[in-house]
Amino acid sequence: MRRSSLLVQLLRIGRAAGRRAEGGRVRRTALLLAAAALAFAGTAEVAVYASYDGMEERSAERALQLKDEFPGRTTVAHAVDGFDTLGGRQYSVVYIRPESPDSPLPPGLSSWPEPGQAFLSPALRTALTEAGEPRRYGTVVGTIAGAGLAGPGERYAYVNPTDRQYDADKTYEVVGFGSRSPGSSGDWIFVAPRQRLQTALYLLLVPALVLTVVAARMGSAARDRRTALISALGGGWPQRLWLNLGESAAPVLAGALLGTLPAAAVALTGDVTLPWIGYRLSSDDLAHWWPGLAASAAAAAGAVLLLVCLLHRAASRAKARSVRLTARREQMVRWGAMACPLLVFATVWVPGLLDVTRHSQLRSTLYLTGVALVMVTLPCAVAVGAAAAGSALARSVRRNGSAGALVAGRHTAAHPAVTARLVAGVCIALVLISQLQLKNTQYGATAQAAAATLRTVGTRVLVMDLKQDRLTREQLDSALGKLPAGTRTLAVYQDGDPEKGELPTTRLQGSCASLKTLSLRCGTGTHKVSGPVGDTTLNTVLGWVTVGPADAGFTVRQADPLPARLTERTAPESLLLLAPGRSGLDQAAIQQTVRTELPIGSAQVGTFGETWLLGANLSAAHGRWVVFLGVPGVLLIALAAALANLAEFLRLSRSVAPLSVLTGRRRVFWTSAAWSLLAPLLAAVAAGCVAAVWLASPQENPDQGISLSGSLLWGTAAGLAALSLVAWAWGARSAIAQATRWRPYGE
Amino acid sequence: MERGHHGPSRDVSVLSVRGLTHSIGDRVLLQGVGLDVAAGESVAVTGPSGSGKSTLLGCVLGLVRPDAGGIEVAGADLTRMRGRTLERHRSRNIGVVFQFGELLPELTPAENVALAALLAGVGADEAYRRAGELLDELRVPHGQTPTAHLSGGERQRTAVARALVNEPKLLLADEPTGALDERTRDSVADLLFSVPGRWGCGLVVVTHDLTVAARADRRLDLRGGRLVTVGDEPGVTG
Structure with missing residues (x-):
């Protein structure tokens, strides 16, 4: 009884400490987001399993049983399974003629189409109508139900050919439907291998973990002091554990639920088309895997809480940084800033000077090294630019009298390394996304020739x-x-x-x-x-x-x-x-x-080489998954970096709190957050876009299907700009909340 | 407006506390406290830790709402004021010197002082002019050196200048020498207690350091929730 009440007390103390700690609200929100991101990544993994399993199962159930495999059975239909194309994408068409109207139906069909008639999947029906070819396969007499399709977005058709199209000698004899393997028709043969998608999911999972680590370590100084106090009072690791759980459990559980919500909503409501890549996710498949969805929510919450406890302990051994190291860091930022433009020019021009036939590998190595170095130094350049602007801003206060500009300007000028850390995520996100996209749109040599022919000959x-x-x-x-x-x-x-x-x-x-x-x-x-x-x-x-x-x-x-x-x-x-x-x-x-x-x-x-282009388009479509998962991934990284530095802004704001409280001026926090957070982040978005476009230029080659996607770059930039606005509002509001709690005593 | 070296006008009350009562839970911190401070007068409030000194300061600043009693600063009752009115009155009439200065290390001393004026709505030119004059008078070097590079004493002088920049009627100091060594403490205390005479404002210093308190015109001890006068003679030390 006493033991359980101690646990409850410790949980309560932890919860109260979390609420009152410096930047406590920011940390709670960060933990919530981290748990949500992890749960979302987990449910995405479950969704991949659910989709592939459903796809495999239904593809197997509709596979044609051929007479060659079952010689003793009666022929029920004659079929040819072939392919057709629409909008640069291939899909399967099964030409099938039943022996009699009573022949068993393939899954998803309510009756046999007559010669010249067809059953189409809803997706194909829509696509053909949009292309102005609704009668491509004759009269459409129905749509294939979900049970007969690999997935809800599959393009598929059962066509009973006209007599002119039909040649019994050239068809297979079919004795029934269903097999243990998915067969060689439909989306099953067009989708990317399951492992590839699972690997791509790391693009989401790893940033989510980074965000978790950052969130767990936010405001660590105050919590480390508390740990020392608990230890001094005779508390051991179980007591510290319960304190930490009390502090973090509520936001983490809420976050895990939030992250599971999208997948749960799809499972409960209906199929949904994923934006940008256009893949249609099956609600039924997800609903079958609901224990997996629940498990991923629990695993996400467990992982975040575990990290919170583990990182907390490790942190107690951390040493304070010396002033000298700080000075050296500021100097390194300045060197990095000077190197950045030189590196951009070198990366864009130097590999191009080498003969592509003789030094292909060296060109690639130089280019990739250059890109990596630009990603590292670009935040330094933005930070040094911001420092120079900060000094000018502080001087301008003598004319315009803006207190926020004075505080932020001097702080930015004095601490370029802080600004560099703040904007690093944004700069890296833009360059990385553009490079990911370029790598995933490259065509093979034959597809390049096909694309070139298409442009010349049309x-x-x-x-x-x-x-x-x-x-x-x-x-x-x-x-x-x-x-x-x-x-x-x-x-x-x-x-x-x-x-x-x-x-x-x-x-x-x-x-x-x-x-x-x-x-x-x-x-x-x-x-x-x-x-x-x-x-x-x-x-x-x-x-x-x-x-x-x-x-x-x-x-x-x-x-x-x-x-x-x-x-x-x-x-x-x-x-x-x-x-x-x-x-x-x-x-x-x-x-x-x-x-x-x-x-x-x-x-x-x-057109010439069209099948090569179709293959290349399919690869590009698979590559889009990488970008689709990578974009939210890098946004998470950018968010993690911004959050990590929000704590720094709160420290700055804490020193303004006494003046703000005594004079009743809260606007100073909005102004100082605008100059300390928003302006450098927006400058980083702009600089990142310029660097991404420049660095892409040697890679771009329309003949090879390689061009930087403007919509992707601007979309990411818009996302990051929105993130900057969130960081601004978040920083200002947290600083105001902190200032409101300030009193001239009781430190 | 001409600053500095105003003769004390001891008939003008800048702070008048009547029957101030405040308790937290069952614990009574202030019980019918009364305190009058005139312009040009300095008062030191001493007392052991937990005696309610900081709560008294919080009440005078209008940050803590007392259970009962009235607090008049510059002739207006703070307990009747709310929100923006209270903040404006505080901003115009009260200056505070904190134990740790609470200065922004990256700003120059002049900027730190001017910042308080800017936040109080003073124009930029005027804010910087006042800051320069005050720092000159208080002998704080104020070039482009960041405040972080100043000595502890110089920082506390800057804090005094900042507290004075809005020409307050009442200056409050919360353990202003608590973080300083003995020599610097004396120098800062001398400066602080010279303020009422030079600027004509009232000064209330909350301290546990009796050598500092001895410099005040009056010394009051907070015991059992009440203020008790310790001596009638002005305690001036060289």
Whole structure:
């Protein structure tokens, strides 16, 4: 009984001490935010597990059971699972024809579509409507229910092909649905590996831990004195533990609940689309994992409380810093400030002076080292700038009489290291985010070429890849005849049999009009073209279609592009579809014609290297996750740094408190916080943006898909500016609260 | 306005405390305390720790609201004032010297002194002019040297200058020499007790140091919640 009442007393004392301590409210809020950030990171981890598990489970349940695997079972449908693209993104389309209307349905379908009809996922239906192609797969007779989709945002379609599209010989026999593995269709094959996302979550988790450490150590001097007192009075670690828990438990528990709230809200209410990356999070999946959500809240609260207790103990051994060290630190800040602009110029210019082919690795090392050094020295530059401005500000007080400007100006001028620590998070956040984004948008070499071709050629030339064994001349003629008026055709053949020792060569064959479209000469028979080609479009096209040695050239034949009968031996490798004038072809219309007129999977139309671009876009989409998680991560770091230095501002404010109380002037705290916190932080945002843009310039290369995202940079800058405003208001209000409690005695 | 060297006008009351009573819980700290301080007069209040000296100071500053009694500073009753009116009256009529000076170390002495004037709404030119004059009179070097680099005595002189910059009718000092060595203490105490004679304000010094208290015109001891006069003769020491 006595023991339990002592515990309650200790908890109460801790709570009361936390409330009255210098900067106590700031620390409580910081602890709340830290616990919230940790809980949020934990629930994000749970969400990843929940989403992947749900995705895997539903993908497995709808996987096609093929006759080859179950030879004894009755065929219920014929299917081809393929891919299609929309807006630069691939998705799966299952062409399926049931044996009878009574055949078992795949999950998510309420009935079988008739030939020429389709069931679409809600996301695909919306996307097709927005793209102006609602009838891409014929008549849409329904939407696929959630049970039949990997996730609520999946683009997926079950299409019953028309007779013209359907060729039973080229389909798989399906005996049912469901497998132990997710199969090879749908979002499961497009999403980033689970491990990659979990690694990216560290971008959130580590800053949350940093914030926790900072919050735990805020106002540590007063608490360390209390620890010493408790020890002197005979209290041991259990007593100190209960005191610490009493002080921190309420904000930490509140924070853990707050951090779990977004995931819990999704689990309880409905699916939600994540901003910027557009991924749709399944409410059902999260709801199944509610014990995990509760556990992550508990783990976050436990981790913060544990750190509060552990760091507290460790701190008691900390030594006071000497004045000499402080002086040296101020000097280092000045050296850092002087080095910063030189480092920016060196990082931007020096690697570019080295030959990229011979010193690629050295260039990269120099650049990354430069970026790291700029991140370290930029806060020094801002701090020294602020110190100079601070002196000027203090001098200006003789004219304008602003007491806050006098206090803040002199303080900023005297302590550049304090300002450097204050703004470090902001400067590092902006440079780091811009670099993260640049690293995650780089294309591979082929995708770079595809992107370059797309810019040069556009849709004036499209390439139609053919599956020779699935097409007849009649089918192809019929489809080509329905292409937009004026579309010209040139066939690409590969001549020369390597088995006979002949060099492979490329032959372009078509009508005179088609040849002229690519600036090729007409004439009877076959003629060889060698040497450089003047026409840019032709040159670019040749880069994609020719085979053999680069100097071997190619041949041109003015003739019907297609042979009388299409076989594997006689059919062309591909067809080039050419626009008659300077404007491009209607790619969507041509693709729709091919989709409708030709058997499923027999031909595909696109721009050169489009599949490479699709792959690159997918990688970029995966990379966006890194940025998506990294941005809040660095904002947390910036918040941690700002909070750590709010305590410094409160110390400054404490010395103004007597004057403020005696004169009744509280506005001085708003003014001094504006000059001590807001102005340096905003200056750091501006300097960070300039540095980020400059440092990005040697990396930027539109041909390689690398360009700094303005929206990301300005969005981060806006977030940091908002953070600066919060720090200002927080600092001023805390200082006022502190001053209100000040009395000229009882220290 | 001409500053300094006003002759004492001992018939003008700057502080009049009547029947001041204040208790915290069951503990009665002040019980019907009365105190009158005239312009140009100095009073020292002594007493053991916990006797209520600081509470008395808090009441006179209007930071502690007494249970009963009246406190008139410069002719106006503080206990009837609220909020901004109280703050304005305090700002115009009371100056305070703290035990540890409570100066901002990064500011120059002139800026520290001018800051108090600026916060009281005095214009910048006037604030800096007054600060310069006061520091000259109190012999504090005031170039661009930050206050942190001054000696303890110079800092406390700066604190006195700051307390005087708004031309208060009443100057309060809370253990003003508590943090100083003996030699510096004497020098600061001499300066402090010369203030009423030079500036014509009333001075109340709360101290536990009897050698400092002995310099006051009157010495009062706070015992059992009441102020008891210790001696009638002015205690002036060289």
